Amino acid sequence: MVDSATRIWTAALVIIGDEILSGRTQDANLSYLGRWLNLQGVRLKEARVVPDDAQMIGNAVKACLAAHDYVFTTGGIGPTHDDITVDAVAAALDLPVIYHPEALAQLEHWYKGELTEARRRMARVPQGADLLPNPETGAPGIRLGRLFLMAGVPSITQGMLRGLDGTLAGGKPVETLAIGAWTPESRVADMLSDLQRANQDVQIGSYPFWREGRGGANFVLRAVDKEKLRTVRDMLLAQLREAGIDAVEGEI
């Protein structure tokens, strides 16, 4: 048995929408969810972007459910014909779609009695689902066990996630420390590689940049063990400075 504190909990995100793939809309939910999940002790391990296509949505959700503890989707839960997430997911999971009574009541209240057929669509959920409160508009998100169907509009997505704060089972969050250095990463690749090999429990990433005509790199260290993380950060900082490289704590 794996200790629940050391077990690594993982999640996947399925981003739904033609507008993301066509380049019309820049996704802003992935990076937010990645950071939010880390605070819950869960690692975002993969993401998929799929068009408004029921088969592709269903396949992505099923594959992600099979591989991860939690699956989140964004997009396609509004009132219009191109909002097909609920039907696609229900079909993929062999569940009927029903009107959720509480969602109907919320929408009735939000639209002050003008609950047209199109607006009622937003109360449709796969059978067995619970609601995710939406603090911004009347249309709730949907929770089906470890599957969460959320809105695509970032402020609404974030509101739905706030409602889930602290409610997911997870492990320890990953802590991050960084070093910024004015060096081409290729100059210190061996140093990084040796340090990584000697410290497998700290994950070292190297992210080069060019700025004001100068090349540099940020080295991002991530680990569950804070003490170990600080130790390796200090070792790298010392090694860089010994090599005569201008390096500072934190990204530059």
Add this chain to the structure above:
Amino acid sequence: MVDSATRIWTAALVIIGDEILSGRTQDANLSYLGRWLNLQGVRLKEARVVPDDAQMIGNAVKACLAAHDYVFTTGGIGPTHDDITVDAVAAALDLPVIYHPEALAQLEHWYKGELTEARRRMARVPQGADLLPNPETGAPGIRLGRLFLMAGVPSITQGMLRGLDGTLAGGKPVETLAIGAWTPESRVADMLSDLQRANQDVQIGSYPFWREGRGGANFVLRAVDKEKLRTVRDMLLAQLREAGIDAVEGEI
């Protein structure tokens, strides 16, 4: 046989990097590639974001190659230990990794003779690969038939794509027209749905927004046939105005 002008050419993008999933880095390549591909007559049909994990990179690339005409990857082709794209792809495709002579020559020139072992890493390619010129730094991208391994830094990625302009076989690009309207999308959902049903060759997307305390929506119409696209746009604009809705050509 499918006529090559009407056949739909599709592509997938595999975004590689822990930093995207952790939320440290906001991906900027997906939307650029989506728009660039459309100009080549190719539709970006799916994207996957995977961590620096050889198995997950390999699986994603293989699955995408099986489903699409072209596959692009971004990230993980630099000189450091966390750059594992070439090895992961070569392993997944059962190819040996070799040093590409021309890449070595380019790197030798770029680093003015200071070609360390770490820098030589950037000349490693799966056997049989060609190079994608990199106008910004000395490290080339890699082309293996219909698979393209590109850098993750957006300015470099875009430079590599410019080198591919007009070289991919594709179909007709999708044209886009839009209408912006000051109405909650739920009010016009039936109108949109009826119009979509009657015009299956024009794809109608509805994207709501809230701005300055007012709700509105942009309706984005996409089709290969320009004439048809304009006709359906004009129909929708007329219907919105008949319903007393403040609507204009173009997104608002």
